[in-house]
Amino acid sequence: MHRYKPVRLILENGTVFHGQSFGAEKATSGEVVFSTAMVGYPESLTDPSYEGQILTLTYPIIGNYGVPAQSETDGISDFFESARIHAAGLIVQDYCDDYSHWNAQESLSDWLRQNGVPGISGIDTRQLTKVLREKGSMLGKIVFEEEDEIDFYDPESENLVARVSCKEPVEYGYGDKKVVLIDCGAKLNIVRELIKRNIHLVRVPWDYDFSGIDYDGLFISNGPGNPGYCEVTVEHIREAMQRNKPIFGICMGNQLLAKAAGANTYKLKYGHRSHNQPVRRVGGSSCFITSQNHGYAVDESLLGDEWEPWFINMNDGTNEGIRHKTKPFFSVQFHPEATGGPTDTRFFFDEFVKSVISNQS
């Protein structure tokens, strides 16, 4: 049995949690958030939307099935959502030393160490979650020795999208139809789902001027942090609307499309991060369980007349998607690409690709 170094999590309000380190022994700081997903830690940790955040998992026993291989197919990782861990740290109740899975390559602990990301176990994650729920997401730091080993850092003080977006356009797939993917921090499963449907995908940086590309559809990805940093992208989307090509956005994509449609965004107290968020189609009886990871939401009251809310969250009534009343522009706040999480809404990819194929304009 390993012996792990004692380590502390300090919140900006002064609350201190004591635990043991099972990741990189390196102080870190960021925004502390929680997710109630019970599976999918390799997917979550590599999700670029967690950039700058210290992730607390409410499911207490973590590391059970280890971490899969770093293998790739056509330049796309087989098992992860990006090339590296984006979360700044991981907080759990009970880290599982001895993993067991046929597909595991190494332990979560080893993987965190390699990526230089600290992990803490032995924390009352339910207590921590309640603090975050009541007081809202807050800054925190993980320290090993002195309290001032590292300063608090607010990831939203910078443009996280710029940090995680690709630097150059990248092309995938060989289909007849070409889709531009605005990479605000895209999860790789968006790429996989599109090329699986024979799409020729051009993934461009978040601020890239894609007006010169002759595309059939536009896809706006998920991404971390405050959508307010992405005014350039919003501008590009507004221009793209003139071309009447289908547009589909996910998560950050929903927020940016909404902004392009005149709406605003605001920060939720503690966000939605889980695999069990219920959404309902506005004015209908269809409901879906969705995977979510966002701290900001769309304020739909300022949506332009030509737009309408499409889905709402059944727990707190927040916006979960919008669409244009007549044109093929739509977006959802949740993650149809899943990984991790439920696959109930994967059909959105089918529908998007269908509209790309059938669109005449």
Add this chain to the structure above:
Amino acid sequence: MTDQITGIKNREPNSMPNVRKVLLLGSGALKIGEAGEFDYSGSQALKALREEGAETILINPNIATVQTSEGVADKIYFLPVTPYFVEKVIARERPDGIMLAFGGQTALNCGVALYQSGVFEKYNLQVLGTPVQAIMDTEDRELFVKKLDQIDVKTIQSFAVSTLDDALQAAGRLGYPIIVRAAYALGGLGSGFCNDESELQTLAGKAFNYSDQLLIEKSLKGWKEIEYEVVRDRYDNCITVCNMENFDPLGIHTGESIVVAPSQTLTNSEYHKLRELAIQIVRHIGIVGECNVQYAFDPESEDYRVIEVNARLSRSSALASKATGYPLAFVAAKLGLGYGLFDLKNSVTKSTSAFFEPALDYIVVKIPRWDLGKFSGVSKEIGSSMKSVGEIMAIGRTFEEAIQKGLRMIGLGMHGFVENKELIIDDIDKALREPTDQRIFVISKAFRKGYTVDQIHELTKIDRWFLHKLYRIVLTAETLEGYTPSSLDFEKNGNSGFDEILKRAKQQGFSDFQIARALWKDQVDDAAPAIIRTYRKKRGIRPVVKQIDTLAAEYPAQTNYLYLTYNGSENDVQYLGDHRSVIVLGSGAYRIGSSVEFDWCSVNALNTVRKEGYRSVMINYNPETVSTDYDMCDRLYFDELTYERVMDIIELENPHGVIVSVGGQIPNNLAVRLDESGVNILGTSAKSIDNAEDRHKFSSMLDRLGIDQPRWRELTTLGEIHHFANEVGFPLLVRPSYVLSGAAMNVCSNNSELERFLTLATEVSSRYPVVVSEFIEESKEIEMDAVAQNGELVAYAISEHVEFAGVHSGDATILFPAQKIYVQTARRIKQITRQIAKALNITGPFNIQFLAKDNDIKVIECNLRASRSFPFVSKILKINFIELAAKVMLEVPVEKPEKSAFELDYVGIKASQFSFTRLQKADPVLGVDMASTGEVGAIGNHFDDALLTSMLAVGYRVPEKNIMISSGGTKSKVDLLDPCRLLQKNGYALYATGGTQKFLEENGVNSTFVAWPDDEHATLKVNDMIAERKFDLIINIPKNLTERELTNGYRIRRGAIDYNIPLITNARLASAFIKAFCRITRDDIEIKHWEEYN
């Protein structure tokens, strides 16, 4: 691009079904494979229906359940859940809708039969929830496979066969090993593995008796077994409320396996692949309500097979409800009425939607409870057929914590995974490879013997993840064992690292006792755990209370559903410390002897506590109960009923007091220790409880009061025992305190029997004394259930056994009010009861058992707690004894009920349900140790119709023609003579073994001779005829304990069970049953609901 993108047609089905009157089918008596979980589901469904203003009618003969209580359903019929009786009720009540999904396989099978015979159509009765066609698609394997083939979902390759030849052929094509499953059978009845042709011949031969169709499948032994609980509404919205993973790999019935929720070894991709499939399947089949999907899952890839789909609430769904806090049955009932999931609220948060999937921030472990020790001859191996009689659920924030809690909860004298009494196992490899009810403890032993995780994995195929976790418990135990009691001297040792290991041990679920044993080793005594407790409290090592809130703290929840853990630092609950709560201790795992009746008692005590203005607090850990429904009380601690944990909770709650007398023996046993710790025990004092429990104290009290009792002695040598035998004569009742094998109690009728029992089956020593008592033959057994206040009798009920003493009161057929006892006997019994109540200053419920022969009355037992028959007598008499008892315990004034049992114009009969069919090889004979798993209660205008109804409700059938009789010794031969004459007069054909045939002939009754099984040369052999199912009823009265009698009798009895022929082994019951069905027919049974008997 407007609507097409949704891919989601807006499904607007027909308008809500308009139902005002709904019939709900219950599951009848508790049996192996169908137990208390259906009381919970039915009660929830009825609650949902009543909330909608529907009139509810319930058919369920299980009188001890909560659902058959006043105020749960509008009308309750204590009738058998069979097509005949259900149709009668439908014809009489003309309901608009019927619900089939809440009464287990019994209700489902009955519903399918009624549908197929056109009864629903005839009465224009709408099936609410999942349509019958969908049920049939899941129940008939061939239809099921076809149905899933349509959507390319993989099932286990199997062949449906209806003859033995076809079975052999199918197995040949698949290759052995294969598994045999019987269609339409409960919990794997008649199922099993076969490694070769001869095994298949034996198994299939038997299985065809339960089902006309068998499934021959390739065995996937060693695959993981995973389950999903799925809910669907008629708008096609689907959620999976919970998934579960079996600790034991495929091959062990899920009811026999340790199960965890949520799954632990599945990746995101695997979890959601199976989840997606489950939803696809449920949509395709067209479930409306709840169902579960079971998978076999390859441990080396993402390959899977669907094992089965249960289109109804199940044991797993009850577990899932308790594991997640999501009320599946309640929601399913609402969906059956036409609601969408989006219409309903999450009943825990009360603000968020019921359309969501619970997120757990804890792990639950379910462990089955077996009682195989109660049966002689039974095979202890566990496998594809269910044998367990109950289960527990343990909650923790590490697997280690949950499993160790759980191993204590099953109540088999174990303290957890380690630090138990040394298990003697000859061949560990074999014991690991061929699992028995001891499997988990064999793993513990193997680790101690140096087996590695990999070795144990090879032998058991249990996933290494679980084994690694268990190994960590062993490592902690070994570290602890390196310390001694002197480590507890903190002043002297300072921080020696002991606190850290102590804390780790508590986080891994070690009890104070386990820690004490690790430190004191063999020197551990009763005081040691208290020293640990004091030490750790001083060092700040205490558990915290956490809520189960369905959303892992994401949203605020006012939930009262709680558990304790050492893996946390903050309590979720604020304690008021106002002494206005009353803690009711529940009954723990269902087992033979303690079952749903104590759940009824607990629930009624909680209701009364609440009504009287106290906050009601429940401690219990049985997921199959209503008392562990967080709606039933103000606070539910789903946790252990050990002294340690109960004290933890009491220290937090600071209650007004604790009720220990409504949950059976487990809480009763805690009374003295709690009292010594200064806890306020409500009602009868702990000292009185001890005076009744302690055989010596109780006995001398009876002597003092001049109350007679059978002579008895506690003896420590064989010589003493023989001496006592000479003094009082045979037969003798022998109760050893240490049992090597077989039954714990036995009646010995002569010296050689006594000798054999004492030397082969038990140990006799000063450490393990044997209690020997005089056994009075041909004696009536009479029960007194009563409530007293400060020693004064408040209410009482006298009932009598149909069988003579010698049949355990839990197995006996009980008649209330007693009909056939002398007035003088009744008076004497009342007098004695008053004397005892006074002497023990009883305040609360109690039960006394009497023997009566002529007018000679002896006391055989007294329990200062509610007994098994409390719900039965309460419901027959229509006086709630528990409500009265709870009131007196709360010191609320009560009025003595005016009604007396003598005024009743009807009678009630409680009959026992046996589950011998499930217990392969067990001898289905009744004796002084209890063997029944459940009971029913029937009401009739007189003895005959009540008895007939009750017998039909526990699975007997009125015979059509042929009855086989071997009537045992002279006395029972004589007893059965009149009934045999009656049978002959009614045109029955009698078959009898040698002695019986001769006796009947001598007395003018014709019967055909059939030879004993061991009679090689006979032409008409009883066992051949059993196998050909020639008999409609078999009466076999065990005669004596000679070898030949034992084997022949056993083979007849076992044959009856294996070929599903009704069997009676008691002459008194056989006589009563025969008289009943000869005097009246099934059609004479009046269809009346409970309220109509007054």
